[in-house]
Amino acid sequence: MHRRHFLLSQGLALAAATTAAQPVPPPPRLTRVVIGAEDDWYPYSGEREGRAQGMTVDLVTAAFAAMGVAVKLELLPYARCMAQTRGGALAACFNTTRTALIEHDYLWPARPMFNERFLIYARADDPQAGPPLQVRDLEGQQVAVTRGYEYGSEFDANPRIRRVVTGHDENNFQLLLRGRARYTLAPEANTRLLLQRRPEMVGQFKVVGALSFFGIYTTFSRLHPDAPAALAAFDEGMKLISANGVAKAIQERWRGPGPGR
16 A cells, blocks of 8 residues: 555656656747837838838838848827827837836837937027027927827926927927917927928028937837737847947938937
């Protein structure tokens, strides 16, 4: 009887050891991911000829391609893109400024794709003179901003700035012309393209200040099942294309060479 118990216990121990020794299979490798692409922030990301085009589009697809991951881009307004990423309907979205207000809503890559800053624009006949304006100088002023955009922690967390919210950057400049806002914020590249499309607006605005440089990110969902693997692949891919010069070539193709890029 004791021998039967001994053999049984030995058999159970051997089975347990065999099971424990078997390697755990790795999770399936990510081969395809669906990401939201902002449809109205060209030349970074915008809808052109029925598809997503822009500098960030090229950076994101190149980073994933370096890791063998195919990307499907869904074009949609930025605010909806971020909301669907936060809710788990999309694995990721771009282009995002990392601020304290949204820090805990998303998963963040190890580094931004590039650095950018918003310039402060006023009408050409605005009496503003003296040193360039900073965020604190906008307190009490009407500043036109685009719905859902982040403008950096210093600006976004300042409740003393009177924001006039619109759906597009072009609308913000129109508000300046109509006298419904005194200032607006936009990157220089966006404004340059706007003036190319609307030559009648050339000469009607001037730069009166700038925000600090901050990183532009692709943000990942905390709820989408593919997001952790997508984030890991994106981080590795960005390291590769930064090291081999692909990222630099993409940025210079869209913005030209220069300091601060």
